[in-house]
Amino acid sequence: MKNHTPIVRSAGVSVWRQIEDVLSADILAGHLTHRLPNETALAERFSVNRHTVRQAVKALVERGMVDVQHGRGTFVRDDVIDYQVGRRSRLAHSVANARRVGVSKVLHWSALTAAGEIRLLLDLPEPSEVLRVDSLDVVDGKVIGVCTQYFPLPRFAGLGELYAHTGITHQALAQCGVTQFQRRMSRVTARLPSRQVAEQLGQPLSAPILYVETVYVDDAGIAIEYGISRFCSAAVQVVVEPE
Secondary structure, eight states, rough: OSSOOOOTTSSOOOHHHHHHHHHHHHHHHTTSSSBBHHHHHHHHHOOOOOOHHHHHHHHHHHTTTEETTTEEEEEOOOOOOOEOOOOOOOOHHHHHTOOOEEEEEEEEEEEOOOOOOHHHTTOOOOSEEEEOOOOOOEETTEEEEEEEEETTTTTTHHHHHHHHHHHHHHHHHHHHHHOOEEEEEEEEEOOOOOHHHHHHTTOOOSSOOEEEEEEETTTOEEEEEEEEEETTTTEEEEEEEOO
């Protein structure tokens, strides 16, 4: 940890928020691990009072990046997953890179008529059918995401069974002849979960989730998937890779 980190007091961003950003970046970079320095040490590092540090740490707790263990201190969580949003990467790649055990647990799948945004994002004519697959992203035995994915039919007929068997989207796609793909669009928003999603994630209704929408295309530029992932924000952080 650096001995002194200056804070710009006229930057238009509150001092405690700047401290939160610095500490968050240190955690993601692996510069801060295990136990967080105490309030006095952090106050000295940033040349602020302990109340300001306390606000920053509280924000990190709310984001799920650290846990306060009364009587012991504040500890950096080691189970937060950096979801690297790159052109040719998926969540499964980020989980594997973190040396975690991840799988998609397919709940059910069905064919339906594509309508509205689903049809437009997949560049489908009207009428068209898609395969809808509902699943849970499970890492180290814990549900971190609730997913809904749409695949054009008839191209991906039979994908539901393959997906349920492999538990990995890109492996199931490979068995359908799609070995190369790229991300055409990702849209990330924060919103409150539905009651069902909150129960599936094991979190309160009042805790925001990350709502990630993605469109993947094959190497010919043809849309192959529109997916919606609802992530527990305390377990997943989206990291956008430069092109």
